[in-house]
Amino acid sequence: LNPVAYLTVNGASASSGAVLFHANQFGNTSIVGGKGHLTVFDNNNSNVYYTTAGGNTTGGAEFHGAGGGSMTVNASASQSNDVFWQSSVAGNNTYYIGGSGNDTWGAAAGNATFVGGAGSNQFHLWASVTGTATAAGGTHITIQNWNANDIIFMDGYATKDSALQTIDASYLENHASGNAQTGFTVTLSDNTTVTFTNLQAIKDLDGKIGYFNN
Numbered sequence: 001l002n003p004v005a006y007l008t009v010n011g012a013s014a015s016s017g018a019v020l021f022h023a024n025q026f027g028n029t030s031i032v033g034g035k036g037h038l039t040v041f042d043n044n045n046s047n048v049y050y051t052t053a054g055g056n057t058t059g060g061a062e063f064h065g066a067g068g069g070s071m072t073v074n075a076s077a078s079q080s081n082d083v084f085w086q087s088s089v090a091g092n093n094t095y096y097i098g099g100s101g102n103d104t105w106g107a108a109a110g111n112a113t114f115v116g117g118a119g120s121n122q123f124h125l126w127a128s129v130t131g132t133a134t135a136a137g138g139t140h141i142t143i144q145n146w147n148a149n150d151i152i153f154m155d156g157y158a159t160k161d162s163a164l165q166t167i168d169a170s171y172l173e174n175h176a177s178g179n180a181q182t183g184f185t186v187t188l189s190d191n192t193t194v195t196f197t198n199l200q201a202i203k204d205l206d207g208k209i210g211y212f213n214n
Contacts, residue, residue: 033080035059042087044069051077052099060101065108068092075099076117086112088129107192113142120149127156131190142195146204153210157188 028047031040036059042048044067052059060080063073065087071094075082078099085106086094092110102119108129123143130139143152185195199205 031061033059033061033078038062040064040073041066042071042073043067044071046071048073049077050075050082052079063096065089065092065094068110071095073097075103076115081119084114086110088132107139107141109139111140111142113144116143116145116147116150118147121147121151123150123152125152125154125157125188125192125194127188127190127192130188130192131156138190139192140195141193142197144197146196146198148204151208151210152194152205153212154188155210155212157190157192157211157213 028049030049031038032051032053034053038059038061040048040050040061040063042063042065046067046069048063050061050063050073060082061075061078062083062085063075064085065071066089067087068089068091071087071092073084073095074097075084076097076099079101080099081101081103082098083104083106084096084098086092086096086108087110088108090109092112094110094112095115096105096112097115098105098117098119098121100118102121103117104122105114105124107123107125109132114123123141125139125141182200183195183197184199185193187193196205
């Protein structure tokens with residue numbers, strides 16, 4: 001049987017915080033955040049459930065993928081502004097679910113699913129980071145529950161066209177011959193892929209892309 005760990009962390013004030021090193025490689029950990037900022041290092045084959053106490057929105061948590069296995073963080077019940085960093089270890093499988101705050105996700109290596117919540121969310125990709133994973137299978141990101149308040153930043157990816165033109169070409173290819181499927185995948189210059197699962201119209205990304213090319 002896999003061991004199960006439960007840990008509750010409450011910050012004493014808005015300026016205090018706590019650091020959790022998630023050492024159990026096969027554990028399920030439940031964390032209740034308080035007013036202090038919380039940093040969590042999520043290890044291989046681990047599952048973390050995070051929520052905030054008493055409707056607290058001031059503390060926030062920062063989750064760091066720290067291994068090459070399967071890592072899940074479910075913060076769907078969180079009301080704070082949280083940050084999720086994918087592991088830089090090639091081959092990892094990451095599943096990060098945001099809550100109702102204004103959350104941020106950062107891509108690195110391997111396969112990841114980022115599930116946005118109801119807030120104004122940011123998704124970040126850097127070619128200097130994802131490019132190092134290309135030889136080991138690359139970086140493949142799936143974004144679920146994109147909403148009208150979200151924005152995505154792509155930094156350092158070379159292209160002859162603007163980001164919107166690149167995405168537009170992908171959208172048209174995926175919807176050719178009358179195919180009315182929902183969602184489409186964009187392939188960037190280092191073969192990093194980003195899949196938007198719930199978008200039905202390219203206009204949904206108008207003004208939502210921060211693109212900085214080489």
